[in-house]
Amino acid sequence: MNKRTASSPRPLVIVESPNKVATISKILGDGFTVKASYGHFADIPAKRGSIDTANNFTATYVPSKKGQEVIDMLRDELAQASELILATDGDREGEMIAFLLVEFLQPTVPVSRIVFNSISRLEVLAALEDRKQIRSSLVEAARTRRYLDYLYGFNVSPVLWSKVRGNLGAGRVQSPALRMVVEREKERLAFVETTYCGIEATLSIEAQVVATLRTIDSVPVAKSDDIDDAGIVAPPAQLLLLADAQQLAAALRATSLTVADSKTEGYSRKPRRPYTTSDLLQDIYSRLKVGSTAAQAIMNQLHEKGLISYPRTDSPSLSGVAMAAARQQAVELFGASCVPDKPRLYFPKRKSAQEAHEAIRPSNMSLRHPKGLSTQQAAVYDLVWRRTVASQMVDTTGTTVTVTLHANTINPEHWCVFTAAGTTIVEPGHRRLYSSVEDDEPTPLAEFTVGDVFGLSAVEVKEHVTRPPARYTDASLIRALEAQEIGRPSTYAPIIQSLRDEYVWSKRGDQALIPTLTGVAVHQFLSTCFPTLVDYTFTREMEEELDSIVDGNSTLVDMLSKFYSLGDGEWPGLVSVIDDVEKSYKPADHDVLTIGVHPETGEPIVLKPGRSFAGKKSVRGTRSRPSRTSGSPYIKCGSRNVAVPDNTELSQLTVDFALQLLNTPTEARVVGEHNGEEVTVKVGPYGPYAKVGARSVSLPSGTDVATVSMADIEPLLAFPRALGVDPASDDEVVLKRGRYGIYVEKAGDTRPVPADTDPAGVTLEHALELLARPKKGRGKR
DNA sequence: CAGTGAGCGAGCTTCCGCTTGACTT
Numbered sequence: 001m002n003k004r005t006a007s008s009p010r011p012l013v014i015v016e017s018p019n020k021v022a023t024i025s026k027i028l029g030d031g032f033t034v035k036a037s038y039g040h041f042a043d044i045p046a047k048r049g050s051i052d053t054a055n056n057f058t059a060t061y062v063p064s065k066k067g068q069e070v071i072d073m074l075r076d077e078l079a080q081a082s083e084l085i086l087a088t089d090g091d092r093e094g095e096m097i098a099f100l101l102v103e104f105l106q107p108t109v110p111v112s113r114i115v116f117n118s119i120s121r122l123e124v125l126a127a128l129e130d131r132k133q134i135r136s137s138l139v140e141a142a143r144t145r146r147y148l149d150y151l152y153g154f155n156v157s158p159v160l161w162s163k164v165r166g167n168l169g170a171g172r173v174q175s176p177a178l179r180m181v182v183e184r185e186k187e188r189l190a191f192v193e194t195t196y197c198g199i200e201a202t203l204s205i206e207a208q209v210v211a212t213l214r215t216i217d218s219v220p221v222a223k224s225d226d227i228d229d230a231g232i233v234a235p236p237a238q239l240l241l242l243a244d245a246q247q248l249a250a251a252l253r254a255t256s257l258t259v260a261d262s263k264t265e266g267y268s269r270k271p272r273r274p275y276t277t278s279d280l281l282q283d284i285y286s287r288l289k290v291g292s293t294a295a296q297a298i299m300n301q302l303h304e305k306g307l308i309s310y311p312r313t314d315s316p317s318l319s320g321v322a323m324a325a326a327r328q329q330a331v332e333l334f335g336a337s338c339v340p341d342k343p344r345l346y347f348p349k350r351k352s353a354q355e356a357h358e359a360i361r362p363s364n365m366s367l368r369h370p371k372g373l374s375t376q377q378a379a380v381y382d383l384v385w386r387r388t389v390a391s392q393m394v395d396t397t398g399t400t401v402t403v404t405l406h407a408n409t410i411n412p413e414h415w416c417v418f419t420a421a422g423t424t425i426v427e428p429g430h431r432r433l434y435s436s437v438e439d440d441e442p443t444p445l446a447e448f449t450v451g452d453v454f455g456l457s458a459v460e461v462k463e464h465v466t467r468p469p470a471r472y473t474d475a476s477l478i479r480a481l482e483a484q485e486i487g488r489p490s491t492y493a494p495i496i497q498s499l500r501d502e503y504v505w506s507k508r509g510d511q512a513l514i515p516t517l518t519g520v521a522v523h524q525f526l527s528t529c530f531p532t533l534v535d536y537t538f539t540r541e542m543e544e545e546l547d548s549i550v551d552g553n554s555t556l557v558d559m560l561s562k563f564y565s566l567g568d569g570e571w572p573g574l575v576s577v578i579d580d581v582e583k584s585y586k587p588a589d590h591d592v593l594t595i596g597v598h599p600e601t602g603e604p605i606v607l608k609p610g611r612s613f614a615g616k617k618s619v620r621g622t623r624s625r626p627s628r629t630s631g632s633p634y635i636k637c638g639s640r641n642v643a644v645p646d647n648t649e650l651s652q653l654t655v656d657f658a659l660q661l662l663n664t665p666t667e668a669r670v671v672g673e674h675n676g677e678e679v680t681v682k683v684g685p686y687g688p689y690a691k692v693g694a695r696s697v698s699l700p701s702g703t704d705v706a707t708v709s710m711a712d713i714e715p716l717l718a719f720p721r722a723l724g725v726d727p728a729s730d731d732e733v734v735l736k737r738g739r740y741g742i743y744v745e746k747a748g749d750t751r752p753v754p755a756d757t758d759p760a761g762v763t764l765e766h767a768l769e770l771l772a773r774p775k776k777g778r779g780k781r
Numbered sequence: 782c783a784g785t786g787a788g789c790g791a792g793c794t795t796c797c798g799c800t801t802g803a804c805t806t
Binding site: 016017018019036037038039040041043046047048066088089093094096097142145146148149150151152153154155156157158160161166167168169170171172173174300304312487488490491494495600601638639640682689691694695696697698736738739741743744745748749750751752775 | 782783785786787788789790791792793794795796797798799800801802
């Protein structure tokens with residue numbers, strides 16, 4: 001330490017990730033100091049009013065607590081440095097971090113910016129020779145993205161609080177994600193199951209050849225692809241019904257098949273591209289059944305062990321060195337012919353991919369089985385290794401034979417055409433290392449001679465039922481978001497996590513994402529009141545405008561004022577849209593769902609979101625929210641209301657289900673006694689409550705009166721509790737339980753008791769102390 | 782389809798994107 005401070009000043013290189021520091025230090029040698037910014041160390045504060053919308057959208061970045069320590073550390077380093085070299089990632093956010101480093105460090109030494117896409121000696125040294133300055137247009141675009149997300153989230157979320165319930169959030173990424181889950185659920189509800197039949201004929205030859213009936217009198221037999229979600233069959237295909245199929249199969253058993261055509265075509269499959277974050281999350285899920293958060297954690301662990309490259313990327317491209325190493329591995333295993341003449345290049349699918357990083361690949365391609373890994377880590381490493389090496393191998397090639405066979409039945413009289421197909425692999429190529437779960441194992445089929453006739457050893461009717469569109473899983477939702485260019489690799493797993501806080505749930509041991517009733521209600525509200533904001537193209541259009549800022553054809557103020565205040569074309573501006581919604585949207589006029597009609601009274605049965613749903617414990621951040629005591633989603637029929645759990649599937653919300661709930665007698669149940677008086681529980685018009693003698697006490701909403709026990713009720717009976725008299729004023733001090741929780745009262749003056757305080761332990765002294773504090777005012781001005 | 786307890790007081794929530802935090806000998 002002392003030796004270093006004494007040495008002559010050296011350039012200070014700042015990168016984003018501490019994981020990079022050692023590698024880059026090694027490349028640059030003793031002449032440089034390398035330190036990390038730990039990502040974004042500063043941000044605009046997460047509270048109201050952080051952006052001055054009246055004054056050209058100005059805002060101030062403030063370091064986080066951890067960020068301030070980073071800045072202090074970097075400032076100390078800079079004091080001994082000869083120059084400052086900003087080597088943050090080569091994307092929009094990296095440029096912003098570089099800019100903020102300059103802002104907060106206020107360097108007096110020369111500053112330059114370098115960019116490298118992979119950490120190889122060649123690239124890093126080349127970058128050092130190519131010094132640049134910070135691109136202010138890129139910084140402006142990054143700032144615009146950040147401000148727009150803030151304006152969206154921090155203006156729309158409060159509308160949810162006033163129209164649906166508190167603690168809910170809306171945002172550019174999470175709201176379209178929620179929309180996907182809810183719309184998929186509705187597609188499943190609207191889905192019409194269709195039963196269709198097929199006929200399979202087994203030829204009486206030694207090899208197992210099964211031919212499938214394709215047309216009857218030139219009319220195609222409907223396959224699942226021909227039937228849509230409403231059960232409509234696309235012409236000219238027609239459904240083959242069971243009775244007809246059985247009759248036809250019986251007639252076919254008496255016939256033979258004549259080969260009408262035998263066609264041989266080349267078969268060829270390219271390897272999959274190297275892994276991006278979403279590809280790997282998808283593969284980890286489909287092979288290991290590990291959800292996105294755990295999967296991302298495993299990827300991060302492998303990266304921290306130095307085994308794989310950076311695990312949050314949207315680029316499938318490999319560095320030249322990595323491509324050469326992958327090819328070499330393939331050649332060592334399978335010989336020189338298993339790789340093409342030239343390395344295979346891969347490019348990002350999405351236009352807005354920012355290519356700050358390579359694909360996810362082994363750091364050291366010749367390391368086949370690293371030691372000391374958990375089973376899951378080893379499995380993920382193996383996937384990464386296989387897919388990377390396979391991506392540089394030759395195509396899988398072979399031949400596909402398609403045989404067409406004819407049959408004529410006498411009674412009923414029909415002309416039937418069958419086909420059979422098979423593929424013979426000649427060159428396995430990349431398949432030797434990696435094949436996708438979606439790829440079926442090819443089955444070989446020999447060529448046939450036209451005119452040959454085959455008897456049939458079996459003719460079977462296969463009955464199939466169409467399946468509704470599958471629910472999203474973590475991985476498939478991430479893939480769908482990525483396809484719409486919504487969200488970034490560093491946020492894919494966190495997005496799912498935050499949806500799970502309020503808006504989606506899964507059954508035990510399953511990953512399928514099911515919207516909560518809250519989620520359905522919020523989506524319903526957003527799609528009604530803010531259709532533009534939940535449009536899947538919103539992010540893409542934002543990205544296009546950000547590009548025009550980078551190109552110098554637009555500015556932050558232009559873009560944000562169009563979004564926020566002035567409007568643009570059809571869009572009247574966020575302020576105006578929110579004003580309209582606040583004024584005209586009456587929650588009472590909007591049902592989440594119409595379940596049906598009461599069979600006797602004819603009254604509609606509807607689902608309501610509840611004014612304020614029962615709060616759930618959240619693990620977002622480090623604090624957990626206090627549980628709330630009022631409201632829950634409920635079914636309404638005439639004047640009757642019945643609560644429903646938030647994790648009820650929409651498909652369960654039938655008229656029968658509703659009637660069953662509505663008809664459940666609300667008889668009082670005796671749970672025990674308190675001070676010699678009988679305690680009963682009951683559900684009334686205001687929710688569940690307990691009755692002790694003449695006194696009634698509300699139970700927290702969501703309480704199940706069938707299972708609630710005295711242990712749950714006893715603590716509630718302790719309120720109100722006299723704490724004593726304030727010696728200073730002679731006023732009574734009382735501890736009470738109200739709508740918002742526990743509070744103390746003295747002469748009409750109240751203070752809430754903090755949620756982390758045990759009410760049983762509250763004393764007069766404690767209460768007076770609370771009352772002595774100033775009453776909190778709401779927000780600022 | 783009818784009928785069912787009482788009724789004191791707030792402040793706060795929220796966005797998306799970068800990146801790892803670590804008690805000792």
